[in-house]
Amino acid sequence: LSIYKPDLGRVLNYDIQNNSLGFRTPERSFEKEPDTKRIVTLGGSTTWDGPTNDKTWPAILEKKLNDFYHNSSYKIEVINLAIDGAPSAMSLTVLNMVGIEYSPDLVISYDGVNDYSFSSWERVIPDYSNRIKPFNENIFLIQTFIPTFAYKSYLISVAVNLLGPVLGQTVDIYSYINEYDNGKGTDTNTVENGLLLYFRNLKLMRAACLEYGCKFVASIPHWVATGDELSNFDNQV
Numbered sequence: 001l002s003i004y005k006p007d008l009g010r011v012l013n014y015d016i017q018n019n020s021l022g023f024r025t026p027e028r029s030f031e032k033e034p035d036t037k038r039i040v041t042l043g044g045s046t047t048w049d050g051p052t053n054d055k056t057w058p059a060i061l062e063k064k065l066n067d068f069y070h071n072s073s074y075k076i077e078v079i080n081l082a083i084d085g086a087p088s089a090m091s092l093t094v095l096n097m098v099g100i101e102y103s104p105d106l107v108i109s110y111d112g113v114n115d116y117s118f119s120s121w122e123r124v125i126p127d128y129s130n131r132i133k134p135f136n137e138n139i140f141l142i143q144t145f146i147p148t149f150a151y152k153s154y155l156i157s158v159a160v161n162l163l164g165p166v167l168g169q170t171v172d173i174y175s176y177i178n179e180y181d182n183g184k185g186t187d188t189n190t191v192e193n194g195l196l197l198y199f200r201n202l203k204l205m206r207a208a209c210l211e212y213g214c215k216f217v218a219s220i221p222h223w224v225a226t227g228d229e230l231s232n233f234d235n236q237v
Helices: 057-068 088-097 114-118 148-152 154-166 173-175 189-209 227-235
Strands: 001-005 010-013 036-043 075-080 106-109 215-218
Touching: 001 148, 001 154, 001 215, 010 154, 036 057, 036 088, 057 075, 088 189, 106 189, 114 189, 114 227, 148 154, 189 215
Parallel strands: 036 075, 036 106, 106 215
Antiparallel strands: 001 010
């Protein structure tokens, strides 16, 4: 796919391959082979993204670790369960419903950027369900009616991006589902309260790992451009 990125002002080429569970990671059975060490990675686009599957950071990590331990008896598998646009609430769910089934030795959460974007909105409830809408497959979006092969053309990719707003549509599917609804929820939220929700999700992920005998590591949220508010968020984390 050729996807126009307005923030970067250029088109990026993607080759995205999902396994049978819908994750951008190799097909692997839940049963872990002897002498295999497993790492499960969680997060949003910062963990999911990459021009090809083998150029996502979890795939690069797997290669580097196997190169480092090539003289040992161990094989390292890094299973990428990240979801584009996901906040920590979704990573927590994925870990408990899917990640634990892989019997990981280590879980890495690279969440926070999307939590930060949610944290300053008022009345966000703990599962963020009044912030993220379910995707309605019947909605008309230009992107869903353009054949995949057409996106190999830079011109079509840019044209689709420009035509959406002219037709009164959101630019992409992410903008459609990531839509705040302030008519629901009971909590008035601030950045400080948003941090508490993020901390809670990290602690619950850590608790699941402790229960199932694996280590847990969480990263503070990094971004291409870091303003004062995100820096303050990072510092508190």
